[in-house]
Amino acid sequence: MPRIIFIEPDGTRREVQATVGLSVMETALQHGIRGIVATCGGACACSTCHAYVDGTWLARLDEPDELELGTLQQAPDVRPNSRLTCQVPVTAELDGLTVRVPAHQA
Amino acid sequence: MDQTTVIVGASHAAAQAVESLRREGFGGRLLLVGDEPHLPYQRPPLSKKYLSGELERERLWLKPRSFYESHGVELKLGRRAIALDAAAQSVTLDDGAALAYDQLLLATGSRPRPLDAPGADLGGVHYLRSIADVDGIRAELGPGRRIVIVGAGYIGLECAASCAKLGHDVTVLEMAERVMSRVVAPEMSAFYSEEHAAHGVKIHCDTMVAALEGDGRVREVVCRDGSRYPADLVIVGIGIVPNVELARAAGIACDNGIAVDGHCRTSDAAVYAIGDCCSHPSPRYGRRIRLESVDNAFEQAKTAAANMCGRETVHDRVPWFWSDQYELKLQIVGLAQGYDRVVLRGDPSGKAFSCCYLRGRELLAVDCVNQARDFMAGKKVIAERPAMDLDRLADPAIPLREAV
Numbered sequence: 001m002p003r004i005i006f007i008e009p010d011g012t013r014r015e016v017q018a019t020v021g022l023s024v025m026e027t028a029l030q031h032g033i034r035g036i037v038a039t040c041g042g043a044c045a046c047s048t049c050h051a052y053v054d055g056t057w058l059a060r061l062d063e064p065d066e067l068e069l070g071t072l073q074q075a076p077d078v079r080p081n082s083r084l085t086c087q088v089p090v091t092a093e094l095d096g097l098t099v100r101v102p103a104h105q106a
Numbered sequence: 107m108d109q110t111t112v113i114v115g116a117s118h119a120a121a122q123a124v125e126s127l128r129r130e131g132f133g134g135r136l137l138l139v140g141d142e143p144h145l146p147y148q149r150p151p152l153s154k155k156y157l158s159g160e161l162e163r164e165r166l167w168l169k170p171r172s173f174y175e176s177h178g179v180e181l182k183l184g185r186r187a188i189a190l191d192a193a194a195q196s197v198t199l200d201d202g203a204a205l206a207y208d209q210l211l212l213a214t215g216s217r218p219r220p221l222d223a224p225g226a227d228l229g230g231v232h233y234l235r236s237i238a239d240v241d242g243i244r245a246e247l248g249p250g251r252r253i254v255i256v257g258a259g260y261i262g263l264e265c266a267a268s269c270a271k272l273g274h275d276v277t278v279l280e281m282a283e284r285v286m287s288r289v290v291a292p293e294m295s296a297f298y299s300e301e302h303a304a305h306g307v308k309i310h311c312d313t314m315v316a317a318l319e320g321d322g323r324v325r326e327v328v329c330r331d332g333s334r335y336p337a338d339l340v341i342v343g344i345g346i347v348p349n350v351e352l353a354r355a356a357g358i359a360c361d362n363g364i365a366v367d368g369h370c371r372t373s374d375a376a377v378y379a380i381g382d383c384c385s386h387p388s389p390r391y392g393r394r395i396r397l398e399s400v401d402n403a404f405e406q407a408k409t410a411a412a413n414m415c416g417r418e419t420v421h422d423r424v425p426w427f428w429s430d431q432y433e434l435k436l437q438i439v440g441l442a443q444g445y446d447r448v449v450l451r452g453d454p455s456g457k458a459f460s461c462c463y464l465r466g467r468e469l470l471a472v473d474c475v476n477q478a479r480d481f482m483a484g485k486k487v488i489a490e491r492p493a494m495d496l497d498r499l500a501d502p503a504i505p506l507r508e509a510v
Binding site (some may be wrong): 026030031043044070071073074 | 148150151165168169170172173176400401404426428430435437476477478479481482483485486507
C-alpha cells in the first residue's frame with residue numbers, strides 16, 4: 001500500500017496508507033484529513049479538494065485535463081503546484097507522495 | 107450537565123453537521139438518527155456512476171465509520187424518527203426509544219414526488235433517491251431493457267444517460283414543452299435534447315403520463331394523447347418533496363419546507379433545520395428559497411452548527427449545482443429565476459460553452475457546459491453583482507470576470 005503524506009492547514013503531518021485505485025481525495029476523506037472537503041464528491045465540479053503537491057512529485061503525476069485546469073484557475077490561492085486531489089489516482093508509484101492542504105480550506 | 111444534541115436524518119447535511127458541531131466546540135452527547143441502514147453517503151453519484159456500475163457502494167460513504175467513533179457520535183441507523191414532542195424536547199424512534207434533546211437538528215431531506223397515475227404501484231416502477239432505489243433498478247437491468255423515464259429534469263436525464271451508456275433502449279417522457287424547463291433557458295434545453303438524441307435516447311415533451319399498465323409488473327406507459335410506450339422498467343424522476351411531517355406535527359412552522367431563519371433556526375428555538383427539508387430567507391434573492399443541493403446542505407450544516415454553539419452566523423451563499431450527462435459536465439451557479447435575457451458564451455456545437463442569465467445588466471446565473479473557468483468566475487461575479495458589459499460577456503475569449 002502506498003503511503004501518502006498530507007500536511008494539514010495547521011501544519012500537522014499525517015502519513016496514511018492509501019488504496020491503489022482510489023483518488024488522493026478519497027484517501028484524504030477516509031482518513032479525515034482536515035481541509036479536504038470535496039463537496040462534489042470527486043465530480044471535478046468544485047475546488048474544495050485543492051492541495052499543493054510537494055517538490056518533485058508534481059512532474060510524476062499525469063497532467064491535469066482541461067476541466068481540472070479550468071476549475072483550478074479560479075480557485076482561491078492557486079499556485080503552480082496546485083492540483084485537485086479528486087483528479088489524482090493513487091498508484092503504487094506514488095508511495096511517499098506529499099500534498100499540502102491550503103490554509104484557506106481549514 | 108452534559109448537553110444532548112440529536113440530529114435526525116443521516117445524509118450530506120447531517121454528516122457535515124457532526125464535523126462542524128465538534129469543530130465549533132460542542133462537547134456533549136451527539137446522536138445521529140437515520141432511517142436507512144447505511145452510513146451517510148453521497149447521493150449525487152446514484153443517478154450517475156453508481157447506476158452505471160462504475161462506482162462501488164463503499165466509495166459512496168461521506169466519512170468512514172471511524173469518523174463517527176472519533177467524533178463521539180451514537181449512530182442510530184435503520185431507525186426512523188416517528189414523533190417529535192417539541193415541548194418535552196424529545197424525539198421518538200420507530201423502536202419506541204425516546205431521545206431527549208437540548209438541541210435538535212432536523213436534516214430529514216426529501217423524498218421523490220410520487221407519480222399520480224393508475225398503475226404507479228406496479229412492479230418495475232422505480233424512483234431514484236437512495237442506494238436501495240438504485241440497487242432495485244440494477245437488479246432488474248438485464249441486457250437491452252426498454253426503459254421509460256418519466257420526467258426530464260436532472261435526475262431523469264442523468265438516469266437516461268447512464269442507462270443509454272449501458273446499452274438500454276431509453277425513452278424519456280416530459281410533460282413540459284422542453285427538457286429541464288424549470289431550471290434552464292430554451293437554448294440549453296435544445297442542446298441537451300440533441301445530445302440525448304445523438305446517444306439514441308428518445309425524448310417526448312408535451313407528453314403527460316395517464317396510466318401505467320401491466321399484469322403485476324409494468325408493461326406499457328399510456329399517455330394522455332393516446333401514445334403508448336412499451337416498458338420493462340419505469341423510472342420516475344418528477345421532483346422531490348421535502349420531509350416536513352415530523353416538524354409540522356410538532357407545530358413547527360413550515361413554508362415550502364421547514365421554515366428556518368438565516369441562522370437555520372426553526373420557529374422553535376431549540377430546533378434547527380438544514381438541507382433539502384427546509385426553506386430559508388435569502389437576502390440575495392429577496393425571498394424565501396428552498397435549495398436541493400449538496401453545497402447548500404454542507405453550508406447550512408456549518409451555519410447551524412455555529413449558531414447552535416453560540417456563534418452567530420447567517421447563511422447567504424450563491425447556490426451552485428452540477429449534473430453529469432455523457433461527457434458533458436454541466437455546472438450551474440446562481441438562480442436564473444427572473445431573468446430577462448440570455449447571453450451565450452461560445453458555440454454549443456463545440457460542446458464547451460456557457461449560458462449567462464441576466465436581469466438588466468446583473469448576472470443572475472450561469473450554466474456552464476464543460477466550461478469550468480466560467481463556473482468558478484461566475485461564482486465570484488454573481489456574489490459581487492457588478493453591472494455586466496453584454497458585448498464583452500458574449501465574447502468567450504474575454505474572461506468572464508473581465509466582462510464588466
